[in-house]
Amino acid sequence: EAQVTQNPRYLITVTGKKLTVTCSQNMNHEYMSWYRQDPGLGLRQIYYSMNVEVTDKGDVPEGYKVSRKEKRNFPLILESPSPNQTSLYFCASSLSDRNTEAFFGQGTRLTVV
Amino acid sequence: EDQVTQSPEALRLQEGESSSLNCSYTVSGLRGLFWYRQDPGKGPEFLFTLYSAGEEKEKERLKATLTKKESFLHITAPKPEDSATYLCAVRNSGNTPLVFGKGTRLSVIA
Numbered sequence: 269e270a271q272v273t274q275n276p277r278y279l280i281t282v283t284g285k286k287l288t289v290t291c292s293q294n295m296n297h298e299y300m301s302w303y304r305q306d307p308g309l310g311l312r313q314i315y316y317s318m319n320v321e322v323t324d325k326g327d328v329p330e331g332y333k334v335s336r337k338e339k340r341n342f343p344l345i346l347e348s349p350s351p352n353q354t355s356l357y358f359c360a361s362s363l364s365d366r367n368t369e370a371f372f373g374q375g376t377r378l379t380v381v
Numbered sequence: 382e383d384q385v386t387q388s389p390e391a392l393r394l395q396e397g398e399s400s401s402l403n404c405s406y407t408v409s410g411l412r413g414l415f416w417y418r419q420d421p422g423k424g425p426e427f428l429f430t431l432y433s434a435g436e437e438k439e440k441e442r443l444k445a446t447l448t449k450k451e452s453f454l455h456i457t458a459p460k461p462e463d464s465a466t467y468l469c470a471v472r473n474s475g476n477t478p479l480v481f482g483k484g485t486r487l488s489v490i491a
Contacts, residue, residue, distance in 0.1 A: 301479075310481045312481070358424050370415075370425075372426070374423060
């Protein structure tokens with residue numbers, strides 16, 4: 269089954285404690301991206317990757333890092349989380365940046381206290 | 382700056398009562414306009430991509446249309462299972478992020 273898998277689904281952490289949210293896709297997609305979704309603000313792109321070792325900033329990259337060492341994986345790293353990063357996070361992948369029949373993961377609800 | 386505005390914010394329909402959702406956009410060179418459906422607690426699910434004014438696409442009770450300034454998602458004879466938030470997004474001709482609207486929350490009452 270074609271899917272994008274995020275882990276964990278739920279996470280409560282404390283300010284400053286480094287964390288990683290993993291994202292994996294099994295469709296051999298080149299394009300992957302991370303979004304955060306906040307009430308009243310909608311979905312906003314954090315980072316995206318056009319292919320292995322190619323990443324770029326989206327609209328709200330501050331406080332986040334990503335890496336793309338393998339085609340299937342695109343982890344999101346919060347080096348020093350802060351309460352304003354409490355949000356619902358989605359990873360997405362598509363065949364290319366032009367083909368946006370994007371597949372989204374099930375989401376990670378992060379709370380930073 | 383690319384902008385996407387969706388209206389209404391929320392819409393409540395009786396089962397079978399057809400209606401339309403609006404997505405107005407401002408973009409420097411439209412590369413594509415996209416509609417997604419999102420159920421509570423889940424990731425968005427892709428519905429349609431429209432590339433040029435005049436284009437239309439259909440899927441079951443949904444039909445998406447595109448003009449130079451806006452897109453409509455027409456829902457014909459909706460059923461309760463069509464209840465969801467519908468998201469519109471645009472991408473411009475440059476290498477820029479997809480820009481989403483805030484969505485329209487649709488409730489269809491039996």
